[in-house]
Amino acid sequence: MSSNDPTNREAMLQRALCVWEIKDPLPPRFEEQVWQRIARAETQAPALWALLSSWISRALARPRLAASYVAVLLLMGLLAGYWQAQMEKNRTMESLSSRYVGLIDPYKTSGP
Amino acid sequence: MKQRPALILVAGLVAGLGAYFGFYLISTARYHSLQHSPEPELAWLQREFHLADAEFTRICQLHQSYLAGCMERCRQIDQKNEELKALLAATNTVTPEIEKTLAAAAQLRAECQKKMLLHFYEVSRTMPPEQGKRYLAWVQEQTVLSDTHSQMGHRMTHNE
Numbered sequence: 001m002s003s004n005d006p007t008n009r010e011a012m013l014q015r016a017l018c019v020w021e022i023k024d025p026l027p028p029r030f031e032e033q034v035w036q037r038i039a040r041a042e043t044q045a046p047a048l049w050a051l052l053s054s055w056i057s058r059a060l061a062r063p064r065l066a067a068s069y070v071a072v073l074l075l076m077g078l079l080a081g082y083w084q085a086q087m088e089k090n091r092t093m094e095s096l097s098s099r100y101v102g103l104i105d106p107y108k109t110s111g112p
Numbered sequence: 113m114k115q116r117p118a119l120i121l122v123a124g125l126v127a128g129l130g131a132y133f134g135f136y137l138i139s140t141a142r143y144h145s146l147q148h149s150p151e152p153e154l155a156w157l158q159r160e161f162h163l164a165d166a167e168f169t170r171i172c173q174l175h176q177s178y179l180a181g182c183m184e185r186c187r188q189i190d191q192k193n194e195e196l197k198a199l200l201a202a203t204n205t206v207t208p209e210i211e212k213t214l215a216a217a218a219q220l221r222a223e224c225q226k227k228m229l230l231h232f233y234e235v236s237r238t239m240p241p242e243q244g245k246r247y248l249a250w251v252q253e254q255t256v257l258s259d260t261h262s263q264m265g266h267r268m269t270h271n272e
Contacts (some may be wrong), residue, residue: 043210060116060121064116066120070123073124074128075133077130078135079134081131081139084136097254098149099153100153100157103153104175104228106182106186107221
């Protein structure tokens, strides 16, 4: 039986694994370190939020930035309201003009 | 003191939303009232062509009298269409009756368009001259000048 035979090599590996023993002791405070690493990994995500929150708090604590923030949101609201109102106005006017044409022209269908 | 930034954050959002809804509601209020008026189409006409109350009242009268005649013509058109439908269902060739009915339907259509044009001229004369001119150009474009034939021609050029 040759040692190059795959079946033989597998049997040898199985035997070696069965008698293998770890003799080196674990490093001191190994378990405690593992728990610390787990805790660090768990606190990484909230740390980002805390960072953002503290940045916002610092930025809004400055009166000029706070006023700019409120002004920008106010302006954005006004622009969005204006844009939406224009859309609504165009839609209403187009619909009413089509309805007027539909009223006076019997050959005209109201839909496209 | 710690709550101040959060307060500003919320105040900004409230200001933005308030500005949006306020501006939107104020700007669209008159269009909503236009839609809920007794005759929204005529209310639109008054607004679009800047009509004074007296002009608007006169146009409303013209409109009502035109519609009364229009309904009668519509009845005649429907009757003629029914006749044509029955004739077409009975044969697969153009019979003299079909020819006669088609001619009568065309005659009705021409009569209808003539009355419509007369109404447009009358309405435009009631308006201030500039607005009357604008109304006439617009309404003719929307009715007598917007023929399905031209639409078909347009479609054919698209298909080429």
